[in-house]
């Protein structure tokens with residue numbers, strides 16, 4: 001396999017972007033990444049997007065977007081694994097460059113979520129659960145994670161206050177990210193006093209509905225050295241992906257995220273790294289409980305210690321293992337297909353030392369973790385300064 | 387999104403709680419499958435699920451998806467039946483939904499699950515009642 005480098009990253013400001021269509025958001029992010037890389041032709045475009053069919057009534061979007069950016073003729077494909085669609089677009093692009101099938105790949109993620117009303121958005125996200133045996137009974141995504149929270153709380157004594165600390169920390173980080181959807185300082189009490197969505201998860205335990213896009217450009221490491229100039233080169237050291245049952249009822253243990261654990265083990269093994277080696281991580285905090293359970297599954301903390309760790313500040317920007325310096329899904333926003341690619345963009349920016357006020361000092365090894373549905377799929381990537 | 391055929395083909399498991407018991411390792415699969423995830427056996431006999439069990443993971447959905455607006459707040463839970471099979475069900479007849487706790491004993495009853503569809507389809511299945 002060839003070594004693969006990330007030679008460009010592109011983000012747009014995320015939010016409720018009523019003035020921008022899916023193709024407009026996507027093209028702006030893609031152009032930003034190409035400009036950052038100093039490249040204007042690619043061999044392949046991958047697009048992570050969960051449900052353009054239900055959100056905007058458009059399928060076949062890889063070809064549509066290749067044309068939109070003036071590259072009709074190029075190879076292009078869409079990847080889908082619910083909220084992990086973006087990281088699967090990255091993994092597909094990584095495999096193409098590593099294998100030699102493609103040299104330059106434009107990896108993108110996008111989701112346009114606000115063209116439908118709240119009920120239909122909840123319904124669409126619910127299609128990432130088992131349609132016939134979960135969603136049929138009225139369970140929602142907050143509801144599924146709420147059930148996992150109930151089990152985690154009963155087993156380990158995890159508290160609502162510890163969960164709230166995750167949201168408070170991510171909003172504090174998001175204040176420092178100009179691309180974030182919300183620039184809003186919140187307190188533990190703000191979280192605990194917000195509307196209950198699914199017990200025990202309050203509104204401020206949940207990531208929002210967001211329009212957004214993100215992109216990165218991949219190239220063989222040798223070519224990256226020619227293009228990098230004085231900037232640090234960031235390479236892909238490890239890639240792991242795993243699945244679990246979609247239906248919670250089919251899982252033996254609702255107190256842990258098995259797909260995250262497996263994907264992490266695979267990525268660590270490939271990179272020759274362990275959890276203690278990681279300097280900074282972007283993880284899938286679709287809900288506060290998710291970040292707690294993910295930091296346990298990735299081996300940053302022992303099972304049951306994710307909540308206390310968040311409350312003690314171990315995951316803050318200046319903590320033992322800074323988690324979600326971008327603001328995470330909670331503050332930066334969660335346009336589902338774009339999230340996995342934005343995580344790669346953030347860690348690349350951190351490893352380049354270009355993260356400004358939210359820079360984690362001395363970060364040279366970083367990790368991203370993206371998750372589909374209620375943990376039915378997960379991807380972990382480890383990036384390092386080459 | 388629902389068609390008559392799509393509802394009809396789920397009747398055996400949804401209406402009659404039919405499951406598939408693996409003849410090789412005795413694992414009971416609900417809903418039925420054609421290969422056993424435990425032993426990869428492919429031979430099954432049809433069994434009916436017991437109706438008694440307990441709560442494994444409860445929540446109360448306060449923000450409903452389309453089709454459940456009349457049902458909110460909606461208690462839902464993963465329950466485990468007396469033969470070890472788990473399923474996702476609504477929990478009916480709770481005066482205070484927040485009283486539902488892990489370990490609470492339940493039994494299943496046949497009830498309406500969702501509002502009727504625009505095409506007039508009715509959605510029935512099983513709900514849990516706390517004992």
Ligand SMILES: [Zn+2]
Nearest residue numbers: 408411422425
């Ligand atoms: Zn079997």
